[in-house]
Amino acid sequence: MLTVQHAGPRIAAVIGSPVTHSLSPVIHQAALDAAGVDWVYTAFDIAPGSAAEAISAMRLLGLAGLSITMPHKFDVAQLVDRLEPAARALDAVNTVSWDDGKLVGSSTDGAGFVASLAETGVEVADAHIAVIGAGGAARSVIDALGRAGAAEITVLNRTQDRAERAAALSGVATVGIVSDVSRADIVVNATSVGMGVEPGDATSVDMACDPSLLRVGQIVADLVYSPLETAWMLAAVDAGATTINGLGMLVHQAALQQERWLGYRPDVATMRAAATTELAVRRNTPR
Numbered sequence: 001m002l003t004v005q006h007a008g009p010r011i012a013a014v015i016g017s018p019v020t021h022s023l024s025p026v027i028h029q030a031a032l033d034a035a036g037v038d039w040v041y042t043a044f045d046i047a048p049g050s051a052a053e054a055i056s057a058m059r060l061l062g063l064a065g066l067s068i069t070m071p072h073k074f075d076v077a078q079l080v081d082r083l084e085p086a087a088r089a090l091d092a093v094n095t096v097s098w099d100d101g102k103l104v105g106s107s108t109d110g111a112g113f114v115a116s117l118a119e120t121g122v123e124v125a126d127a128h129i130a131v132i133g134a135g136g137a138a139r140s141v142i143d144a145l146g147r148a149g150a151a152e153i154t155v156l157n158r159t160q161d162r163a164e165r166a167a168a169l170s171g172v173a174t175v176g177i178v179s180d181v182s183r184a185d186i187v188v189n190a191t192s193v194g195m196g197v198e199p200g201d202a203t204s205v206d207m208a209c210d211p212s213l214l215r216v217g218q219i220v221a222d223l224v225y226s227p228l229e230t231a232w233m234l235a236a237v238d239a240g241a242t243t244i245n246g247l248g249m250l251v252h253q254a255a256l257q258q259e260r261w262l263g264y265r266p267d268v269a270t271m272r273a274a275a276t277t278e279l280a281v282r283r284n285t286p287r
């Protein structure tokens with residue numbers, strides 16, 4: 001196979017389309033710089049259907065690692081040499097790393113979410129969890145919560161057949177009904193409802209579920225990270241719940257990616273600070 005000689009820093013990147021607004025370059029570069037690793041992390045906009053060329057380029061150019069975002073997560077799962085268990089279950093990859101000359105595909109989103117719960121002292125083992133949503137993020141979360149020992153996962157979604165397919169990912173998951181939200185120890189918004197909506201501008205359609213279903217003592221986690229506090233989270237606080245935003249998942253899934261590329265867990269606090277600063281800049285920049 002043709003190999004390319006390269007001097008200078010190693011290159012890692014996120015591939016997706018569109019990719020301009022990805023926070024990955026900011027988050028990853030901050031941790032690489034803080035650790036004194038001579039890598040450049042950039043973003044490549046790869047047209048839909050062209051993931052194979054990007055993976056060939058990774059092999060040819062010896063790119064150090066790739067993050068994969070939409071629309072390539074499913075295609076890349078077919079292109080790597082080996083899949084880790086979560087990526088195999090989801091048939092989707094968000095990370096490509098090297099292992100002994102072979103490309104390994106992983107999915108770190110769900111494990112990142114579980115890590116974000118753990119850092120706030122929330123136990124998944126034996127918990128009853130209601131997951132609202134059945135898209136890519138919800139599927140990752142359901143798979144990871146099942147692996148982390150959740151007692152029961154109920155899945156609620158606008159489109160029923162997607163809920164059924166997502167629930168099939170875990171032996172402890174079933175399609176739920178609305179009252180399951182009140183019964184749950186942990187409620188997760190894994191829909192895109194609330195993304196980009198300032199709480200002051202929100203109406204009932206910007207709430208993942210009717211907040212009257214939430215109660216004292218619950219953990220209410222929103223995967224949304226912009227804004228950092230959604231109207232639904234504020235309503236959950238009013239109901240007496242403890243809330244967790246999507247920033248923790250965002251930085252922990254990135255930390256798990258770097259762990260695969262570098263062999264050690266990077267400083268999550270550095271990643272979190274970089275993401276927080278960037279989100280504040282974007283919020284204050286008129287579009």
Ligand code: NAP
Binds near residue numbers: 157195250
């Ligand atoms: P996706 O695959 O497009 O799925 C979207 C989900 O939202 C589906 O369940 C969809 O329901 C539901 N939905 C969309 N609009 C809705 C509405 N108006 N009412 C009710 N349900 C609605 O997206 P995704 O990749 O899973 O992402 C979901 C959210 O998670 C996004 O906000 C994303 O930014 C966030 N996310 C956060 C992180 C993090 O690190 N914090 C990581 C990944 C994703 P249907 O099936 O009925 O269409």
